[in-house]
Amino acid sequence: MGTSPARALLDILRSEGVDRVFGNPGTTELPFLAALSAAEDPPEYILGIHEGAVVSMADGYARATARPAFVSLHIAAGLANGLIGLLNARRSRTPLVVMAGQQDRRHLQQDPMLSADLITLAHPAVKAAYDIQHAPDLPLALRRAFALSVRPPAGPVLLSVPMDLLAEDTEVDVPPRTPTPSQGPAPGLDRAAHLLAAATRPVIVAGDGVGREGALPALVRVAEACGAPVHHQPMADCLNFPTTHPLYAGMLPPRHDAIRETLTPYDTVLITGAHAFTPHHYTPGPPLPPGLTVVQLDSDPDEIGRNFPADTGLVGALGPSLDLLAGLLGDRVPEHTAKRRVLRASDRHTADREHTESTARAARSTAPLAPWAAAHAVARGLPPDAVVVEEAITVGLLLRCLVRLDRPGSYTHTVGGGLGWGVGAAVGRRLAEPERPVVAVLGDGSALFGLQGLWSAARLSAPVLFVVLGNGAYRTLQDTYTAMGGHGRCPGTDLGPLDFTRAADFFGVDAVRATSADHLHELVALAGELRGPLLVDVPLRG
Structure with missing residues (x-):
């Protein structure tokens, strides 16, 4: 039996597990809002006051729930504002289903206000885009969008839906949900086990597919079975x-020359779930040293041999594949050999970590803090089971060297690189996992791009600790400028002193300025006891 287009939309959202809609509405969304208002058990509408914050919240929510988040954007302007978030989601492989309201079809040819070709506008930032022109097509396209958003490589899928289509007095059929079949283990694991077992100096590169697919415990077993550093x-x-x-x-x-140098001591590498190494700055030459035997495992077949040749390429679900590979290696690598390698690596890595810790402890620890001191205070202050949402760029690189985390999902970043993601992503993360403390570590430049997300944090009373590290500049640009041989001050990169406590107050978020590394440590340690959002302004040395 048929139902209205708007009711069909809500029925599909419910059956796909959507319990929240992230959006910023306009006139083209009014039929959707009317349907939400009339529904008996609608998904909660999470309002953002800028589409950048809306998409970022959905991104953080989808990552934590491991299912697609639903986003509602308003026509061309709203979609354009959300494009940075969609580009981030596509690069980070976050599954999103995005509905962009289009102008009424009855006057679309007259070029009404805010109308545009939404499909062309969205194309570079999404996996696929559907232009819905007939009401019966909406349920089918929605089902297709949810399925496509999670299929490797996961990512955002957009539907352009005219406002009058949702308001049509017509009946459409709702196709039942077809569960997406799970990938099984990759064929060819015996060959991979043979190459890794024959290695005298194996190494592993753990890509983000490992974290996304919950394969971290299985990778630990593989690494221990052959004694390979990771x-x-x-x-x-x-x-x-x-x-x-x-x-x-x-x-x-994130440079080919540095990757090549790091991997030169090894004879065999297992690269699993990694997107082509994602270089940041160009350096000549390939990422892998000559003569290195490469075993590549990914759930996305397009990754195999994409940017470097592999001696054997395997396609399958990472968790089941790595579980089987660990068993095969346990039978082929002598236990004493694996243990000897683990002990040797442990001695080397312990010495490296102690050196890093001593560097951080020796840094200036009173305001304005040295970057190392700030990163160290955050790392040692993290409550048990905390989630770090990091968009700190330069200080984030130091933080990565200092955090001691072992639970999956404990560290979140976006390799997309579009600034402003961190504030909203932290709010979405806390909505999805209310039992885990969330600490957002943000650079001042990044925070400026995403400040509107603080409004949602305050409105939702989301207990997120926002740590804003202020060096008063686009520091990564200045550092790169100097490294490239630039002379003098790099123009267009100075932000000057900023007081983020005043910005927080405007949005209704409590705030405090850290006076020392010990003070910052104490504030971070209390993140698990928050009952609402708190922003910590941390002045850094220039």
């Missing part, structure tokens, strides 16, 4: 290997 992929978006483990060797730098 590096995070460059600018990793999530925790893909415990930073407390003796085999953890840190993050690969």
